[in-house]
Amino acid sequence: MSFTQNLQKVLKENIREYGMYIALFVIMAIFAVTTKGTFISSRNIANLLNQTGYIAVLAVGMTLVIVIRHIDLSVGFLAGFLGAVAAIAMKTWGVPAIIIIPVVLALGALAGLIIAYPVAHLGVPSFVTSLAGWLIYRGAILWVTAGTGTIIITDPVFTAIGNGFIPDIPLGILPGVHKVTLLLGLIGIGLFIYSEFSSRKQKEAYNFEVLPQNIFFLKLAFVSALIAAVTWVLAGYNGLSWTVVIVLIVVAIYHFVTTQTVLGRHIYAVGGNPEAAKLSGINVNRIIFIVFGSMGMLSALSGILFAARLKSATTTAGTLFELDAIAAAYVGGVSAAGGVGKVTGSIIGALVMLSLTSGMNLMSIDISAQYMVRGVVLAAAVIFDVMTRTSGK
Amino acid sequence: MALAVIVPAFFGGKIVMNTPIVNKSGTTSNTPILEMRSITKTFPGVKALSDVTFQVAQGEIHCLCGENGAGKSTLMKVLSGVYPHGEYTGDIVFGGAVQKFATISDSEKVGIAIIYQELALIPEMTIYENIFLGNEIKKNSFMIDWNETIKQANEAIKKVKLSVNPEAKVKELGVGKQQLVEIAKALSKNVKLLILDEPTAALNEDDSKNLLQLMRDLKGHGVTCILISHKLKEVVEIADSVTILRDGQTICTLSAKKGEISEPALIKHMVGREIDNIYPKRAHKRSDEVVLEVKKWNAYDPNLGRDILKDVNFNIKKGEIIGFAGLMGSGRTELAKSIFGNPGGYHLKGQIFIKSKEAHLSHPHEAISAGLAYVTEDRKGDGLILMQDIKQNITLANLWEIADRGIVNGNAEIKIATEYRSSINIKTPTVEQRVSNLSGGNQQKVSVAKWLFTKPNVLILDEPTRGIDVGAKFEIYTLMNKLVEQGMSIIMISSELPEVLGMSDRIYVVNAGRITGELPIEKATQENIMELATS
Incomplete structure (x- = not known):
């Protein structure tokens, strides 16, 4: 088969997976033109990624919740509430950030488990349980901020999470470029190429089918170029932000767990057919607790990222986060019927949605039109997904 | 990454091509109500139907037989408009005119109705609502005439000899009665050609008999039926003609009038060779090592609010196949599930011994660790x-x-x-x-x-051959024999008596949550099992 035939075949077979990446690329290209390059400036891309952070971590957790056929509406205000708790602890009680962060994460996980209890043991629909949580946490934020209103956060460690960048080493070469970021980018490319080669070799050892060689090299070149481009753009501003580092770590862990581990398999089995999963010896309730617990913990992380970014906890923090996260997951290819969806897809979904906001803001498009455009994109993404799914293998 | 899909020929046997035989005399007329000519339907990489010809005479019961994957369902989907005109090649002639159905409702308009194995009823709705769903009787342009609906529903269910209140919810009916509601629904649309896709697969003997009788009555009223069935016995009993498909091709059409329809003939054409004995022979070995024993086993289902198992005792030895015979709903599946870690949350009393040691299995994963395995009755469901x-x-x-x-x-x-x-x-x-x-x-x-x-010691197979074709059945039976020869023990739950008799070393008969009899294979007959199962 010729190169173009190979390429066509691979693209056709993986259209669902690559579709989102192509969509993101197209959206970015359009904004790059309409904003005369401002959109793809180092500064804007860095800002965009930092803004995506607190939605992205929610979208990761929400992916798993939707995969097991549930929903969690409480995450937005839970994030806001826990952000306020962290702010109060630091400001009023003088607790250092390094202690309050793990405590808040644990509280988040606990909140998730509480939502999960009636769902798992009493069969109450998660829509209702988490809607109750939504109301309760909404009240809770108003309650804890009642006396103070907006709480300013001054702890430098805490605010660095939302605004700081990883340190650079002064080498004297390439002035104005963040060397550590470039170095990390190179390491990233190296790891990527190494892992692709070793997995290909393993598959060949088992005599399994692998990508045609020319397509394989094209994929390597393309992804490497992508990492290089993003790294270069970021290095041109202030380098990698701590937010991006945190999101990357979260995505890496969740991607690994969902694709490589027994736990991940069990989660997708429960989503695919809960009855069959139960008869296969899987403890379905345990999976529900784990998934909601993780969702709660990521809500706490989202709250921390958001409060750190604003350097304050506000009474309205977390408003509509849950819907942004759910939209990101659906745009990213998660199926409402359960059992299907990737963590990496949801991250791309979050980037698509945030790119739209950022791009339209730069173009000074009115907020009313922005909502409508985002609505259309959400619908289009899900329609595309459903259509390619029915014709897929 | 998908490969090009090539469906391998089942047994690679040579294809026997006969000219289609059409009835020339008797109650059925020889004018075809339906002719499907040279139908070819391809899916990406697979030719599901290849130049298929299918002719059904007015007023006959025409059975469509073939192994799974032979193309029966695809052919019926082409006929009913699920695959619209343009997605296949060839002609459909129905009632003397070439039809080009774009949707299912197009085929319904000319009088073709199809009833699938998975029933398309809405359980929470009443019988009359279901019968007229999508075909509502209206007082004026937007209000439903409920009184007229109930009246006509009453007439419709009388036609199918169903004696229930049409105001009952469908979920309160058994599978057999639900099937009749489906047929009533089809009849209410003035159906001329009724297609039944494995209607008796989920029915017990009595309900199956009722259904077959109903088909004969419908035939008397001029309704033509196409029946897809794997139960060859009922095909022989009821068919005026049989068309056999194999690997997407028409193999032959047999006629009852000419005495061409018999089980061996059907099997021969379906698989392309003769199967001497569908139940492969195995030496009935005697081992005294009991691997699983259940004593004084009682179960109460809190959802149903009643006892579902009463004082059940049974045991299985190493390398043995025991059959659980009984009617649908007699409690066999519930028994299997209650032993297999009780996923249904029944309240249990009694003891389980695995290799003579008492075991407490409170979740399927404990049952799996204890060496049990349970192949469910409902592949798709659970x-x-x-x-x-x-x-x-x-x-x-x-x-x-x-x-x-x-x-x-x-x-x-x-x-x-x-x-x-x-x-x-x-x-x-x-x-x-x-x-x-x-x-x-x-x-x-x-x-x-x-x-x-x-790697189980005891394998529970719940209706292992339901809805699968003769060739695959034979493979499953052969596999079962191989497994017991390797020392595995198999509990087989089956509603098909020949299968229970053909495969088991010992048979337990279950009736209304109790074990009403234990029969060594030498003493078991269809008659004494049925007696124990229904007494």
């Missing part, structure tokens, strides 16, 4: 994860086996799945094929492979 691929389904119940510290070895998984594919002959180009794309027989093999991979 057996397989349809959206996942073959390998993921096979390894699901024993993932830890191929995992190191919680990390699944994906390559080992493919290897294991591929081994099962060849050892039990799952017909698929790749183990990365989604299970929803497989035929019933192959899905069943995936189900069995999944449980074999847990």
Whole structure:
């Protein structure tokens, strides 16, 4: 088969997976033109990624919740509430950030488990349980901020999470470029190429089918170029932000767990057919607790990222986060019927949605039109997904 | 990554081509109500139907037989407009005119109705609402005339000899009665050609008989029926003609008038060779080692609010196949599930002994660790994860086996799945094929492979051959024999008496939650089993 035939075949077979990446690329290209390059400036891309952070971590957790056929509406205000708790602890009680962060994460996980209890043991629909949580946490934020209103956060460690960048080493070469970021980018490319080669070799050892060689090299070149481009753009501003580092770590862990581990398999089995999963010896309730617990913990992380970014906890923090996260997951290819969806897809979904906001803001498009455009994109993404799914293998 | 899909010929036997035989005399007229000419339908990589010719005479009962994957369902989907005109080649002539159906409602308009194996009723709605769903009787342009609806529903259910209140909810009816409601629904639309896709697969003997009688009555009223069935006995009993498909091609059409329809003849044409004995022989070995014993077993279902099992005692020895015979709803599946870690949450009393040691199995994973495996009756409902691929389904119940510290070895998984594919002959180009794309027989093999991979001592097979074709049945039986020869013990729950008699070493008869009899195979006959099952 010729190169173009190979390429066509691979693209056709993986259209669902690559579709989102192509969509993101197209959206970015359009904004790059309409904003005369401002959109793809180092500064804007860095800002965009930092803004995506607190939605992205929610979208990761929400992916798993939707995969097991549930929903969690409480995450937005839970994030806001826990952000306020962290702010109060630091400001009023003088607790250092390094202690309050793990405590808040644990509280988040606990909140998730509480939502999960009636769902798992009493069969109450998660829509209702988490809607109750939504109301309760909404009240809770108003309650804890009642006396103070907006709480300013001054702890430098805490605010660095939302605004700081990883340190650079002064080498004297390439002035104005963040060397550590470039170095990390190179390491990233190296790891990527190494892992692709070793997995290909393993598959060949088992005599399994692998990508045609020319397509394989094209994929390597393309992804490497992508990492290089993003790294270069970021290095041109202030380098990698701590937010991006945190999101990357979260995505890496969740991607690994969902694709490589027994736990991940069990989660997708429960989503695919809960009855069959139960008869296969899987403890379905345990999976529900784990998934909601993780969702709660990521809500706490989202709250921390958001409060750190604003350097304050506000009474309205977390408003509509849950819907942004759910939209990101659906745009990213998660199926409402359960059992299907990737963590990496949801991250791309979050980037698509945030790119739209950022791009339209730069173009000074009115907020009313922005909502409508985002609505259309959400619908289009899900329609595309459903259509390619029915014709897929 | 998908490969080009090529469906291998089942037994590779040579294709016997006869000219279609059409009835020339008798009650049925020889004018065809339906003619499907040279129908070819391809899916990406697969030719599902290849130049199929199918002719049904006015007023006859025409059975369509063939193994799973032979193309029966595809042909009926072409006929009913599920695959619209343009997606296939060839002509459909119905009632003397060439038809080009774009949707199912187009075919309904000319009087074709199809009733699928999976019933399309809404359980929470009443019988009359279901019968006229999508075909509502209206007082004026937007209000439903409920009184007229109930009146006509009453007439419709009388036609199918159903004596229930049409205001009852469908979920309160048994499967057999639900089927009749479906037929009543079709009749209310003035159907001329009624297609029934394996209607008796889920029915017990009595309900099956009723249904067959109803088909004869409908025939008397001029309704033509196409029946798809794997139960050859009922095909022989009821068919005026039989068309046999194999590998997407018409093999032949047989006529009852000419005495061409018999079980051996059907099997021969379906598989392309003669199966001497569908139940392969096995020496009935005697071992005294009891591997599983259940004593004074009682179960109460809190959802139903009643006892479902009463004082059940049974045991199974190493290398033995025991059959659980009985009618549908007699409690056999509930018994299996209550032993297998009780996923239904019944309240249980009694004892289970595994290799003479008492065991407490409170979750399926404990049952699996204790060496039990349970292949469910309902593959699609609680057996397989349809959206996942073959390998993921096979390894699901024993993932830890191929995992190191919680990390699944994906390559080992493919290897294991591929081994099962060849050892039990799952017909698929790749183990990365989604299970929803497989035929019933192959899905069943995936189900069995999944449980074999847990390396059980006692394998419970619940209706292992329901809805699968003769060839796949034979393969499953052969596999069962192989497994017991290797020392496994098998509990087979089956509603098909010949199967119970053909495969078991010992038979327990279950009736209304009790074991009403234990019969060694030498003493068991269809008659005494039925007696114990219905007394």
